[in-house]
Amino acid sequence: MKRLITLPLLCIVLLTGSCQYKSIDEYIQKQYLDGELNGNILVVRGDTILYENSFGIAHPKTKEPLTAAHRFNVGSIYKEFPGVAIMQLFEKGRLKLDDKVSYYLNDLPVWASSIGIKQLFKYTSGLPKVPWDNYIGSNNPITEELVLNDLRKEELVFEPGSDYLYSNYNPLLLTLIVEKVTGRSFEDYVQEHIFEAAKMTDSYFAKQTPYKDEKSPAVAFDVDFNLDSYLIQEPKFLMSFTTQDLYQWLYHLHNHQIISKESVKLLSERAGAQSPLGVLEWDNDTLEVHHHHGESGNYEAVIRYYPKDDLYIVILKNQKYENVSDMADNIHRILR
Template sequence: MIKIYLLNLLISFLSYQNQNKDTIDTYLNTLHKEEKLNGNVLIIQNGKTLYEKSFGYTDGSKNTKLSKEYKFNIGSVYKEFPAVSIMQLEQNKLIHLDDKVSKYIPDLPQWSEKVTLKNLLQYSSGLPLINWNQYFSKGNNVTFEDVFKDLQALDTLQFEPGTNYLYSNNNPILLIKIIENVSNMKFEEYLQKHICIPFHLKNIILKEQYPFIDKNKMAIPFDTHFKEDNYKIAIKNIILTTTARDIASWFEQLDTYKIINKESIKTLSETVITGDNIQSPLGSCTWKNNTIIKHAHHGSSGNYECLVSRFNQDGITIVILTNQKNGNVHEITDTIYKILKKDI
């Protein structure tokens, strides 16, 4: 009787999972037919792949269909990688978060003597936004040297460090420079040696520039008219690309404290102030009873847009990677989660 009961329970569970998959597939196919989804979707539940599918095209030519092997630029989600690298160095007592930037980068103005590494992590340094348009409008290929020269010419900060919040790429760019100076290796080398190789993330790749030199298995961004993005940028350390499966693995290993310890994850979950759209180095992390219950991070770059969400209390990870921005990745994730939780 017990065996029959367990068998019936298993059949019911499998039927429940299949119903969820069918409902999700119908929803996502409808979005694709309405030209509101071009990208890769991965759903993992309790460590197993529940759903994985590609929708649409690899580029604006519409000649090649996407597959799960394709990599996407993940926009601001790249900021997790220098942040985690900083915490690895801190755990190894090579740096301290209260250290000033000037200790590790001596050729910056006086403001670097006030800004701490923690300020950089929390976007509370007072550093201004990067004026990307001044480069893109001229057709210039933006490099790290361009951004660093602007920082060297910066006289004053936007506010006193630690008193406010400004989501500027200048912060992780300086963190990367500090990682290189402390570790005596290029950030790409550090990433491979201390993150990608030991944690089996072979498809997380830093690209030299956009437009890409090597386009093999790369999803190319395009708008709703299938016109491909034509800006130029060559800051290799921030053009981070990945498959859906590898970024899901990154979130799972991070949130189970395999890459850095729990205290470090707590530090990277903190924000300098509270409010709408105030991000930590890990995007958005919700804790309950000393456990992460949700970790989500949104990113975009040109017509790339992604959202990775890990609902730890439910064992669910949802990855949406797109190369045609429709501004609906949050809505897609919410709908998938509700289907899985049977809330609709």
């Protein structure tokens, strides 16, 4: 694990130019006092922690205080992991990115023979959106089989490669391809080849929501302190992380200890708003920023990496205010 050094809080007073805040802590405390922060924050430069703190509670009923050990769902940020797993298998020659989905998954409609793996990456597959609204509030738990059964009834909304549509069906099919190629569950593969490789010692796949017998879950709730109502019994949809582990992820990914730089660049290609890695901005061969925002119910998360500044920002919330990207922007602005 990359060893982090904690910088004393009193040493974080920074020159801010026109910014009204003199330190990260002053800004973050203002967000908390304004009632717009319930979550964990980590800011690292190199191997030095500039700021790490927890605000609010892990559960609205127990009022358990959040700590750095609490784990959060990160919404669509999870899709980085199916994409990276596929690239690991590609680098080992175990699949080709132009292979059709039907080559690996033979229980899907005929359209699977027209979609290539790379089109799943780019959200140019033509797969429709997952009808999440049909599941939220239902008494039936969300499972992989439930989602797949609905997918088998669907038609493509456009010819593969001709347009862009963000759909969670794409990373789901990538996880199934990983399982077919490796003969292992996606969870077991990720645990060994990604979590362990990136020294992500506290990351795991929860078994269900509402959580039962999980270690240190940060439970999501709304501004009225009502718990999220959806039922999930599918670990693939319940990847859970600490801020420290997401820092480790960004560090090892961009030091090319998980996949090569060429694979990162390929995985960051966008046909529309996002790639599997979110939004990566490049200046020719030089990465300028890795940004990824995710949300699920009342969970909201953002991860940022600025290579030029060797700066990492991770914000995880279990009460959503739709402001984590703005917070990351402001933290970066303070540090500049």
